[in-house]
Amino acid sequence: VTVRVAAAGDIHVGRDTNGRLAAALDGIEECADLLLLAGDLTQVGSEEEAGCVVAELAAVPIPIVAVLGNHDYHADQAERVVGLLTDAGIRVLEGDGTVVRVGDLDVGVAGVKGFCGGFPGRSASEFGEPIMREFVGHTVAIARQLERALDELDGDVRIGLLHYSPVVDTLIGEPPEIHPFLGSYLLAEAIDRTEPDLVFHGHAHRGSERGVTPGGVRVRNVAQSVLRAPFRVYELPGAHHNGDAAAHDALRASA
Amino acid sequence: MSHEDAHGRDRYLVARIHEALLADERLHEQALELTVVGVARIAVRGEVATPERRAAALELIRSLAADTEIIDDLRVSSTHADTQPEEL
Numbered sequence: 533v534t535v536r537v538a539a540a541g542d543i544h545v546g547r548d549t550n551g552r553l554a555a556a557l558d559g560i561e562e563c564a565d566l567l568l569l570a571g572d573l574t575q576v577g578s579e580e581e582a583g584c585v586v587a588e589l590a591a592v593p594i595p596i597v598a599v600l601g602n603h604d605y606h607a608d609q610a611e612r613v614v615g616l617l618t619d620a621g622i623r624v625l626e627g628d629g630t631v632v633r634v635g636d637l638d639v640g641v642a643g644v645k646g647f648c649g650g651f652p653g654r655s656a657s658e659f660g661e662p663i664m665r666e667f668v669g670h671t672v673a674i675a676r677q678l679e680r681a682l683d684e685l686d687g688d689v690r691i692g693l694l695h696y697s698p699v700v701d702t703l704i705g706e707p708p709e710i711h712p713f714l715g716s717y718l719l720a721e722a723i724d725r726t727e728p729d730l731v732f733h734g735h736a737h738r739g740s741e742r743g744v745t746p747g748g749v750r751v752r753n754v755a756q757s758v759l760r761a762p763f764r765v766y767e768l769p770g771a772h773h774n775g776d777a778a779a780h781d782a783l784r785a786s787a
Numbered sequence: 788m789s790h791e792d793a794h795g796r797d798r799y800l801v802a803r804i805h806e807a808l809l810a811d812e813r814l815h816e817q818a819l820e821l822t823v824v825g826v827a828r829i830a831v832r833g834e835v836a837t838p839e840r841r842a843a844a845l846e847l848i849r850s851l852a853a854d855t856e857i858i859d860d861l862r863v864s865s866t867h868a869d870t871q872p873e874e875l
Contacts, residue, residue: 536872548813548839556866563870575815603815730875737818737833750875756864757818757834765872 533770535634535689536563538594539754540763541570541734544603545585553588556762561593564765565634569622570734570754571601571645571695574613582613586620595632597623599643601695601735625693627677629685637770640687644678646696646719646733647671650712675718682726688770692731692749698723701743702753703736720745729768797823797855804829804851813843819861821848830858838863 538560543553560567574581577600589596604613614624623630625643632639649656649671658668682692697703697715706714714736723731724747731745734755741758743751754764801821808816819833831848835841841861848857 544836546836546840548837550837552837552864552866556868560868563868563872576812603817606815738820756836759869760834761865761867761869763868765870767872767874769875 533636533688534767535637535639535770536565537568537639537691537730537766537768538564538566538763539568539570539732539752539766540756540759541695541732541753542572542601542737542755542757543569543585543588543762544572544575545588546575546581547584549584549588551588553762554591557589557592560763564763565594566632566639567592567594567596567763568641568691568693568732568754569596569598570693570732571599572603572734573598573600573617574604576606577604577609577613578607579609579612579616582609582616586616586622589620589622595623595634596621597625597630597632597641597643597693599625599693599695600645602645625681627674627681629681631685631687637689638687640685640690641693642678642681642685642691642728643693644674644681644719646678646694646698646735647674647716648696648713649716649718651700651715651717654712655717656712671716671718675716675722678719679722679726682722682728685726685728689730689768690728691768692723692728694719694731694733695735697733697736697739697743697751697753698731699743699745699751702733702739702741702751702758704740705738706736714739720747723747723749729771730766797827797829800852800855801829804848807847807851808844811843811847814840814847816840816844819844824858827854828856828858830860832860834862834864836864
């Protein structure tokens, strides 16, 4: 038994999108059971743009789960954006999780935006000026939220959904100088302590699709510009809590 | 102006273009790559969501770099879905 998960990030819907995304998603139910959106749904996170996102997704007949990205916070209307998306039936996660029933499987998704900080040996520390401690402290807090949400997440398939990257692998193609602004290893530590089956993120438009955490959890950068497609479909076996522990272990070992 | 001076000037120009692309309300674009590839020559690469944003980005860049050759490698996001799954 498998679940087909469609994922996309950085769709950046605006007033000029004019149904382009809706057309690209037409018929998605033929190839996917669930759609995950990895943040940067809008350009600046205004209410007006959130309305455009709702319009673009209105005809999608499968469940949609999303996190916000950095662009979605720029207009300081994130709460209203979440409200509009939620009213439209889109589950928006920030430090929590949800379980979607797909056929005979429970698919658990835990989501956070994530944040910056960098990767081992080249990372910022919670030290020094208040603004620096606040900057890194934001990442530390979000990583804790992610770990808690994943730890509490039940399901035959367990998925992490982020905007920022937990690993360097999926940043290959981006200038190394900006890696600290594209993600944090603290997110990977949270993932490795809670072992989801797969993690999605976006944000790194020039990065690479495939990566893996140090603990062996597969990571996929689904920014549309990386996929060069409106979304990609990933088929996962329902092997976590349905008694097929060997299949789950094999999935992780093959990463 | 020496070759080195011109190269340095273009690097500051690239920084100003990056800021302008992010601030422009048609774009708010953060992820385009601008590379100084010679004297008075800048390459622009990356992907935007719509043809309108592609045109707006090029118009903005050319307005800020009037005496600079712009090598246009921008593309618009594909609307063609690859429905073949990756089996995990």
